Amino acid sequence: MTSRYSSEPRHWNEAHATFYGGSDATGTMDGACRYGNLYSQGYVSNTAALVTVLFKNGAACGGCYEIKCWNNTQWYNPGNSSVFITPTKLCPPNDAFPNDNGGWCNIPQEHFDMSQPAFSQIGFWRAVIVPVLYRRVLCHMDGGMRFTINGNRWFNLVLVSNVGGMGDISDSWECDTVLVGQSLSFQVTTAEGMQITSDNVAL
Template sequence: MGFSLKFHCCLMSVMVLLPTLCYAQDYVKSRATYYGSPDCLGTPRGACGYGEFGRTVNDANVAGASYRLYKNGTGCGTCYQVRCTNPQLCTDNGVNIVVTDYGEGDNTDFILSPRAYSRMAQSDKAAELFAYGVVEVEHKRIPCRYSGYKMQFKVHERSKYPNYLAIVILYQAGQTEILAADIWQADCKEWIGMRRAYGAVFDTTYPPSGAVTLRFQVQGSAGVYWVQASNVIPSDWKAGVAYESDIELE
């Protein structure tokens, strides 16, 4: 199985990795709370469609984001540094989280997993922080880093071989957003747009036979780009299986 990463801009198409996004961003003042979870992990049915990945990724430091950060699913997979502003209870660095769900509380931008919420606190102050319920925070967007992992395309569990294919993009690194996804139809030699079913889930009815080639539109500091993954999903794909590409967004 071969994979490729292509950078499309106007009439040019060259093989590249997206550049590291290092532009500065100021902290934004907001509020955060947490949701109840007996295992302190993320929610099992997050609005992004990640499933178990959305509960445990990033050592379960995950969050549901408000409407303005969730962005109708485009914000799924983005990363933020969130720190509470009470110096008596909280650390200077706070916690780095991944958005895996949608959720809004009392004028909050984040509903954190209990694990993430506790990691904003000083080592002996977590119980006091939880007692507040909702706290003043400041946050900023940061690049996502997944050491040892390249981007994966998971065939969603609701897919029905061979007539319905839904995919979820996992390990979306860098400071990027996925705007759209297309699937290559070899018989008619054209790209067909996939529907954003919900969150980070893209789907299509009657996918092409044979190995599946995808491309997805990425937005970052340098603009908007198309990134291609050739034959990234095998012809005999199975629901629930994640297929690794050679793509590493920066």
């Protein structure tokens, strides 16, 4: 399962980027978006943790962003001008450090803490922090939407992933009905207002 991105013209915003985890991206799995194994979910290693103002209580999960070099820093990889990423984690603030020296994810910063493989596509891994420009882009996901259900007979948590369009979902809901033995259908509304109905996709 792979993802492709469409760089439609959108407004560029200023931010900064760092990286975390190792070169194999195993340290970037799981996270606040609860995607678990990012390889099996189709997001692979082009992922990032977002700061509070961009994460938006999880509403940004699964969205697609293009991040590019800016300001001619010596730490940029001259072979690549931009990289496409998907938010899968929250980068929490750390008020023990100032915003410009270790507290990169403090409020109200706009910051991307990227997986090392994603960061290495635009910058040298020895860099601590680099200025970047970012914008939202459309993402086209192969394999269709995925619905992962966890819980018990009284409570079900449904994780929707591999969403096309803007990649993120505009709203969520709760249901207190026991659904054991029933087939389940879902109607998903993406951030740009596109609705997709999936009938009888789970039992």
